[in-house]
Every structure is written in C-alpha cells, then in structure tokens.
Amino acid sequence: MITVMKFGGTSVGSVEALKRSAEIIIRSKHSTVVVVSAMSGVTNYLIGHLDSGELNASETVDMLRKKHLDVASQLLGEELFASYQEELDRRMDNLEYLLRDPESHKDPYFRDDISSQGERFSSLTLSYYLRELGQDSVALTSEEAGIHATGMPGLGSAELSLTSRDLPYNVRPLLDEGKIPIITGFYGRGPEGKPLTFGRGGSDYSGAVVAHAIDADCLEIWTDVNGFMSSDPRIVSGARTIEEMNYSEAAELAYFGAKVLHPRTIEPVRRKHIPLRVKNTFNPDDFGTIIHHLRAPRGELLRSVAMKSDLSIITVNSAEIAYRPRMVARIIDKIADAGVILYAISTSLSTIALLIHNLDVKETLRHLNTLEGEEIDRIDVKSNMCLICAVGDNLLARCGASAEIFGAVREAGANVELISEGASDVSLNFVVPMDHATSVIRQLHEKYIGV
Numbered sequence: 001m002i003t004v005m006k007f008g009g010t011s012v013g014s015v016e017a018l019k020r021s022a023e024i025i026i027r028s029k030h031s032t033v034v035v036v037s038a039m040s041g042v043t044n045y046l047i048g049h050l051d052s053g054e055l056n057a058s059e060t061v062d063m064l065r066k067k068h069l070d071v072a073s074q075l076l077g078e079e080l081f082a083s084y085q086e087e088l089d090r091r092m093d094n095l096e097y098l099l100r101d102p103e104s105h106k107d108p109y110f111r112d113d114i115s116s117q118g119e120r121f122s123s124l125t126l127s128y129y130l131r132e133l134g135q136d137s138v139a140l141t142s143e144e145a146g147i148h149a150t151g152m153p154g155l156g157s158a159e160l161s162l163t164s165r166d167l168p169y170n171v172r173p174l175l176d177e178g179k180i181p182i183i184t185g186f187y188g189r190g191p192e193g194k195p196l197t198f199g200r201g202g203s204d205y206s207g208a209v210v211a212h213a214i215d216a217d218c219l220e221i222w223t224d225v226n227g228f229m230s231s232d233p234r235i236v237s238g239a240r241t242i243e244e245m246n247y248s249e250a251a252e253l254a255y256f257g258a259k260v261l262h263p264r265t266i267e268p269v270r271r272k273h274i275p276l277r278v279k280n281t282f283n284p285d286d287f288g289t290i291i292h293h294l295r296a297p298r299g300e301l302l303r304s305v306a307m308k309s310d311l312s313i314i315t316v317n318s319a320e321i322a323y324r325p326r327m328v329a330r331i332i333d334k335i336a337d338a339g340v341i342l343y344a345i346s347t348s349l350s351t352i353a354l355l356i357h358n359l360d361v362k363e364t365l366r367h368l369n370t371l372e373g374e375e376i377d378r379i380d381v382k383s384n385m386c387l388i389c390a391v392g393d394n395l396l397a398r399c400g401a402s403a404e405i406f407g408a409v410r411e412a413g414a415n416v417e418l419i420s421e422g423a424s425d426v427s428l429n430f431v432v433p434m435d436h437a438t439s440v441i442r443q444l445h446e447k448y449i450g451v
C-alpha cells in the first residue's frame, strides 16, 4: 500500500508543527511519499518582494536562511545540523544568484522560479528531521522526482503521462529501500526545464499528481482544520466538518473558493479512483473528510457553501446577438485569446454576460475591443462581485430549492446579479456584490446547515 501525504504551510511552519507532521508520517503503516508546501508565510514573502520591486537580494536570503536555521537548530543534532546547513546554503546561494542576475529577471519563468523556492527549503528541513528521528528519508525537488508541467507562467498544469512515466522510476526504488521521499509541492519541471508553478495553493495539486503517477492507494491532505467543512470557518464560526463527499462536490466547491483544496486537486485522483482524505495535522485522530466516488445521499438541502470574490461581470451588448451564434463564438474566442478563466456565462437576446476575475478585466477589454466594427453596441463592467457556490443533495432536482436559497439571499439584503444553475448537477451558483457576500453565506449556513 502506498499513501501520499501532503503537508501544507502551517503543517511545516514551526518547530511544533514539524514535530506533529513527522509523527504522523512515522506512524503511517504504509509506504509513504510526502509532498510539502513552503513554511507558512515564505511564498507570500517571496512574492511580496517580487511585487514591491525593491528586491534586496541579501536581505531576502538572510531572512529566509535565518528562519529555516532557527527551526532546524531546534530539531536537529549537531551532526545533521551541520550537513543541513551546508545543503541549505547551497539552495540559498542559488536563490541569491537568481535574484542578483539581471539575465534571470528577463526569463518568463523567473517569478515561478523565485516563488517556488520555499518548497526547496521546507522539504530539506522535514527530510533532515525524519533522519534525526532515525527514519531514512530523501528530499527531492520536483525536477528530481520527475513532475513535469506545461502551460503559461504561474498557471502550470501537470503533464500526467510524462510524470507517470518518470516519477515511479525515481521514487519507487527509494520506497523499496525503506526511504521516505519528501517532494517539493507547488511546481513542476516546465518548458526548457524551468520551474513552472501550479497557481497559489498548488501543493495540493502536486500531491494529487504524485498520487496519480505512483498509483497510490490514498492521498492525504494534512492541513490546519478538521477536514473539508460546510463553509470557511474563518467566515462562518459554526462551520462543520463534512465526513464524506464525492469528487464532484469537492471539485465544485474548491473551484469556487473553498481554499482548503487547490481547485485542480480532484481530477488526477478521480481518474484513478484514489480516495482523498483531508485531515488536521493538529488533531490527527479526528476522522476528517473522505472524498471518493460514491456517497450515500443524506437528503439535506445544503451541505456546503463557498465563495469566490474579486470577480467582475462584463456585459457585451449587441443587437439580437442571440441570432448570431458566430458572434457569441467570437466573443468567447477573444476571452480564450486573453488566457482568462470564465467563471460563469449567461446570455439574453441582446447581451452576453461573462464572469471573470477583477484582475483580468483590463486584458479582456483589450481583446474584446479588437472586435470593433462587429456591431458591438456597448460593453459594461460591474466589478467587486462575488460568486457563491451552494452544494447540496440533488439540489437541482428538488422542487423549490432555488426559491428557498434565494429567499435566504433576500433576507441577507443582497441583490442577485447573475445566476448559473444547471451547469453542474450538484451546485447552484449565483453572483452577489462583494459587500453582501459574507452575510449571504452566513444566512444560508444558518438556515440550511445549522449554526
């Protein structure tokens, strides 16, 4: 039996957390492959420095070196600490070189390279700590493990077939020798061998990709809450853990904002029917959530609600657009050319409304404006919208379900700006202004899930 365990930022973010994670790994009765995030705060720190434009290479590297050495010094004995320090220094020197080298800055994958550095440090720390505890372990970068990626900078997708070819070749022999591989999450080996990240929170996806490639029996996502919950516990204080979900429910909620899983985590494990567990590193005996193919219906109207904020509705007005399907196709083509994700779409006789991220508005308008002369009357933009995703048993087949949900939305004093119903058979999605989103979620939760 092989289990892939992914530990998130908080699970490797402190001495105490690393102790708990290591104990969970050692207690496992199966062959274990581990995937790790960067220590919490590290990726944000690296990205913050990239964005500030005032990148001071030695300051950045010194801060990161100190943070990791401080933790390692509390976990490792003298001997292992010395060799850890040597390896960490090599990785830090590489980061400093990248930050200082003007040529590297011109590389389209520079951001990916810098933002994925934290995983290279945390994987080393956890692997050394396991060795300190007498457990043979090897830290592997995504390149060494054989995780291949393709796509645009910052938006990589794993190349599942290449990864399935190479990763078992690199990782299985280690398992056969009784070693625990600790693999960097968040990125893969992209075009020309450059690091390509999978988007923020992408280590969950890395875990799923590794589980898929090695034909694991189970993927465990170890995080800082008791599993997949009925809503984000930071928004709804009464949120409850959902013990069992099917792949579609989890995928929809993750895609529409449930941050506990990166939206792309489900597909690689679904393809191979690998069950996924979400568990709490700080409460490992709690059952957590199991996500798999089948789930016995429980009959409740709502099981979980998620929200995706910072969205905009772009409305393209053009007379009788509904009778000109090619025009609709061209508009969609322009969105695709802009490389923008469409979260919902809705049409009427003379308009087409598209839901996209606030940050994509400028690029989308630039592309739509090239449709000039093709009878577009007007384009309107409504920003700061929030998409609410409500998942429940047979939600769409239930007579009156929408009326109940929208009744609760009215009680929260919100206006529904766009509805997307029927696209998925497990969820009802609708858009409200961002400043009403929290009260809508709380209202729905209180009424249909429980305080």
Ligand code: ADP
Pocket: 007, 008, 009, 010, 011, 037, 201, 222, 223, 224, 225, 227, 228, 229, 230, 231, 232, 233, 234, 257, 258, 259, 260, 261, 304, 306
């Ligand atoms: P990690 O660093 O372990 O990957 P994340 O911060 O990415 O952890 O994800 C866990 C967080 O996701 C939780 O602390 C919680 O605030 C948030 N979250 C949002 N929606 C949900 C949900 N439906 N269930 C559980 N947690 C959620």
Ligand code: ASP
Pocket: 008, 009, 037, 038, 043, 044, 118, 185, 186, 199, 200, 201, 202, 203, 204
């Ligand atoms: N460290 C990366 C991030 O913060 C990936 C992850 O944690 O999943 O986005």
Ligand code: MG
Pocket: 008, 201, 204, 259, 260, 261, 262
């Ligand atoms: Mg995460």
